Amino acid sequence: MRAILTVAGTELRRFLRDRSNIFFVFVFPLLLVLVLGSQFGGSGSQGGVTISGDGGELQDEVVTVLEDHDLTVDTDKAEAARTAVARGRTDVALVVPDDAEAAWADGEPVTLEVVAGSAGNSVAVQQRVSTAVESLSLDRIQLDALVSAGADPAQADDELAAAREAGGAPEVVVTDVDEIAQEFSGLGQFDLGGVSQLLLFVFLISLAASGTLIQARRNGVVARSLSAPIRTQQMMGGLTLGRWVIAMFQGVYIMAATALLFGVDWGNLALAGLVLAVFAAVAAGVAMLLGSLLDNEGAASGVGVGLGLVLAGIGGGMAPLEIFPDTMRQVAHVTPHAWAYDAFAEIQRHDGSLVDILPMLGVLAGMALLAVLLGTWAMRRSLARSL
Incomplete structure (x- = not known):
């Protein structure tokens, strides 16, 4: 286990050493949350x-x-x-x-x-x-x-x-028949933007960072590590854990920063963290797969950004799923983003319990297992392929 943690820590340090990630990891997500909240978010005020x-x-x-x-x-x-x-x-x-x-x-x-x-x-x-x-x-x-x-x-x-207080204000009961308005009622101004940017950037940063895997292969880091007293399974576990740590690092940062700066209510933090952890595992597996199938860092970054944006756009990482047509909503659930979006919506808006989000967690866990297995398999094959 110590070897796995060492490899994972090395991957995180290599990722943070790239200064271009400082803006995209720490600054850009919060700017988008601010923009989305200002344009589309609701608030407790009437104007x-x-x-x-x-x-x-x-x-x-x-x-x-x-x-x-x-x-x-x-x-x-x-x-x-x-x-x-x-x-x-x-x-x-x-x-x-x-x-x-x-x-x-x-x-x-x-x-x-x-x-x-x-x-x-x-x-x-x-x-x-x-x-x-x-x-x-x-x-x-x-x-x-x-x-x-x-x-x-x-x-x-x-x-x-005294007369005004004794008389009281007239009570008006308004029944809103708009399903979308009912779904978003009670949300803070930046709550929806916080979730969408969490899904977008956790997946996007993980895929964009797949280039570090190619660099490690090209520079012989992976080969030298395998020559040390470390088993192949430990090496694969460490690389996969490194991808997961990067995704979790991004997700936890977005959750903490949006809660402190914009007052985003994430609901039950334990359940929200569980959804994030499973979603990050999916991102880690896909990043492993991408970093193993491609041999060029620039191509990996380009494909990673493009794939991350497309999946986020389809799955609710850029626009709420509630405004999608029914057919498009069904298509959206091919992506892990849509299942994670549904889970966060249940936690944030309906005070959902673990039982309420179990179906979403089950699908995400299945996607994560498949992605990690495919990523590990692809990494094993890449070690036998020269760059």
């Missing part, structure tokens, strides 16, 4: 509003009521807020005029400028902003009416607040 004003009492009350309506509120200068809307960085810009604070304090009418974006969600956000501001205006009208009738302003304000 974004950028408010501009002098920062007085009126602006503070508007911010409070907007946040109470579950809107994300940022503050900026008026021109910057309009630019943010135009560039799609926020849904609505709300500009509080310079004289609005004084008018609000004097109980006079106030007109606010609302600039909505062109995105599909902007109209809904604009309506929520209008509703929020109108509720604030209604509260002021009620307070002014009580004060005009002779009530103490502070006491009237307290009584209105």
